[in-house]
Amino acid sequence: MSPKFPHTARRDFIKQVSAVGTLSALSPAFIRQAFAADKLVVGVIYVGPKDDYGYSQAQAQAAAAIKKMPGVTVVEQERVPETADVQKVMASMIEQDGASLIFPTSFGYFDPHTLKMAEKYPEARFAHCGGLWSTGKHPKNAGSYFGYIDECQYLNGVVAGHATKSKKLGFIAAKPIPQVLRNINAFTMGAQSVNPAITTQVIFTGDWLLPVKEAEAANSLVDQGIDVITMHVDSPKVIVELCERRGIFVCGYHADQSALAPKGYLHGAEWNWLTPYSEHVKAAMGKAPMNNFLRGGLKEGFVKTSAYGKPVSEGARKNAEGIKAGMMKGEFAIFKGPIKDNTGKVVVPPGTVYKQTDVVLEQMNYLVSGVFGKV
Amino acid sequence: METSGLGWWGVLIAVIGGAIRISTPFLFVSLGECLTEKSGRINLGLEGTLVMGAMAAYGVSYMTGNPWLGVLVAGLAGLCLGILHGAVCGLPRVNDIAVGIGLMMLGTGFAFFLGKPFVQPKAPTLPAFQLGLWSDSPQIQAALQINVLFPTGIALALAMHWAFRNTRFGLIVRVVGDSADAARAMGYPVNSVRTLTTALGGFLAGVGGSFLSLYYPGSWNEGLSSGQGLMAVALVIFARWRPLHCFLAALLFGGASALGPALQSVGISAGYYLFNAAPYVLTLIIMIATCSTRRTLAGAPGELSVVR
């Protein structure tokens, strides 16, 4: 569990913060003064339980790490729905806790909630996870950060491509949205770089946390002869454990799940949110302008890969490491034409190379050829 | 590892396998609810009991290393929640449906509150045994891999079916459920009987929860139950308060739940939300087809508030 404040320190903190709360209600000038102090209160908001062994936990780990930075206090709230509630939570963190930097970590918090609060509280900063912030359109004190985890999913695909015997891979995802489609496509193309005949069967469960449905999806994929599965759901634990029980390979997501599947765990795509978190915290403490569009992949340390599992062959490891080295140098592009979608339409023309930073990729609405599934 | 897919056979096998895998919690909760409702009271809070049981079972299994102890503790936790429901409903003028909703919140709340440390660790799960060794197909073997709680549930359904007809206890429960006045005239303590059946029903629901966390899907997290406890209550009415029909209803519901993912695995991906709603649509259609206003439902306990 997370470290606790010593009791007295917490008391003082409450006194101090509630003093800020009552005074700030009286004089708006006081807010500015509180923000000007070299103490920084950071608010982090999660859409799910913050220890879900997945999406929210990856964010909570970064929050726990910045808690240790000198002068930083972190307040957290979990299971906040993407409704007017989250607006009130952001406002509470600012007005009641004196927070001046907020991390709303779910995509659905961006429009309209974060944007509205950013306009209402121009003195506070809002670093949102995954939103598409654009200059001129959105307030300057709001911004977004995200990681190019498709790089890791591509490497997952490479390792899976070496491991599969049936040449059939499975992908269990929540919803057909751009972030998910990009992962499915990267995973498939990684595998196809090993053997172009490899296909991926997708199952959409319809929501981010549906353990029974996810387990059923994994079972039916295995029944169809699929022998490597990866996923994009909030808590991958159930799928990873089920694959281990059914004796097939699995690639992890969000966090390192290798302990759950010692026999079948191949590789994993993990977040490293500490990088963007500490950049935003440092900028806020040093009064530096906010980086409104913060993106990075393996090279920038926004994402990382799990250690290779036992079943990964020497050849697979070498191949993946080679590609990874290219990514680290910024020389490797995943979305390089020609790419056709699975209806035969050309989606990336020959000669076109999308850099990871290209926002076109964040608007992806197709599945590449070789993926069975419908957007 | 089998390399060939089974196509449409795979869908059938997935539905059969899904029926076996998914039905067990429904079976236990609906049997528990059946017992409670037979005595004339409805416990809508078994969803909370199920979640509490799932958490307690996983936590105990993790801490002691013994999953069977987890099952027992899950049952006992359910028993406690059942006693609470029974006791509060025993007070005059207290509405049993409302108490059920309160119990749902309380059970879920405590389970989430106390379950935080158990999301990440891996607890020992219940063993499975293999009924499909006659087949070479790994798919069929996997579908017929069952947990001992499944046959226990079937045995329990049979036992309840027999006991309602042939034992003194069964008769008392039915009398209390059909007419409290008659039961009182015969000298039976109506409230105590109902509290007892609610407690036992809670026990079964708790055990059903332990199946979720200790066998399938076999992990504890806050999204583990997507309304199984609530649906199981619906299944009892659907099954007309007959334990054997509860078993069939649970199988049907489990199989229907497996249909959506299975169809996607063979490439039928349009409208997956609609396929995923199949169990609810199916239940509703059968209820509409079999209900009637002209006769009271056969087997319905006369004292039950929801059928009057």
Next chain:
Amino acid sequence: MSSAKSDALPPAYDVDASATVNEIRRFAESLLIPVGALAAALLLFGAFMALIGKNPLEVFILIYKGGFGSSFSWQNTLQRAAPLILTALCVALPAQAGLVMIGGEGALVLGGLGAAVAGSALSGAPAAVALAAMALTAMLVGAVWIAGCGALRHYRGVNETISSLLMAYIAIALFNHLVEGPLRDPRSLNKPSTLPIPDTHMLGTIPGLDVHWGLAIGVLACLILQIWVRRTVQGFAVRIVGGNVRAARLAGLPVGVLILIACALGGAMAGLAGMVEVAAVHGSANASLMAGYGYTGILVAFIARHNPMAIVPVALLLGGINASGGMLQRRLDLPDATALVLQGMAFMMVLASESLYGRFKIFQPKGP
């Protein structure tokens, strides 16, 4: 005495205008008993907090501060109460006719969807026209959805508690299918939504408050429906149906029609809640509409004993608990479920306190 039978849903108490003193006594009873129950629940909760090593006093102070301690926390509470008022009506109105309807969530999401479609289709129309059309569409969709459950109950004998629950699951599936399929705005990227309604057509906030108009709409709806239930012939007839269907039939009341009216009104309110969410918060229909307001509304209605005007304070109470739950998370590092535990305890205590009505002599009417 058969407790399960006598009060599926009793009219809370009869209005007796003859003696003011007696009315005051009754009012005091209906106020003090729930307040006492809540105090008992707080004590129990405090004991639980002490058990897990938190200082109960500190917890109580934070609950007060988070929910009711300042003008900011009051607005927080009011905002969280707003959607619950309308969804609670979706339980309380059918309850007048003796039905336990728990599927308000379904009417809410489909009502919201209808409102979003109407709103984006009328993006060229004047705001007032578009908003009225949105509200009407949402209410119509919600009314049809819940009245459907009422009709199944009356004409086919299908239990409405179960059917409304099933219908809610089906509504959510339908909603997801439409929002992520045929009705999806291709520009809504990682959050599939319908086409947005123009900013000019959004419901704003109540002047002087940081709370949207949904709160005022909800309070107004409670007021009107309270009058309908208590002061109109039709409302009275519905309550007779709720009290005893056989007596209602003998009195020649059109039982089926009355049940359908009560259900349709309730469903319309849940649909309206969906419209408010779309028009005041989201600007389109998307998965965020499924925030469980329909289910929390059940709780509100039951604590309010299905009394429309009592819904307002109860919704405020639950809104306040939710607001202060955030405070407990942020200051004491307690999990989100803390608010759920407190709500559950409060609810159980209030329910158990039902048995206390009529037990205290001081509250009982004196003389003829």
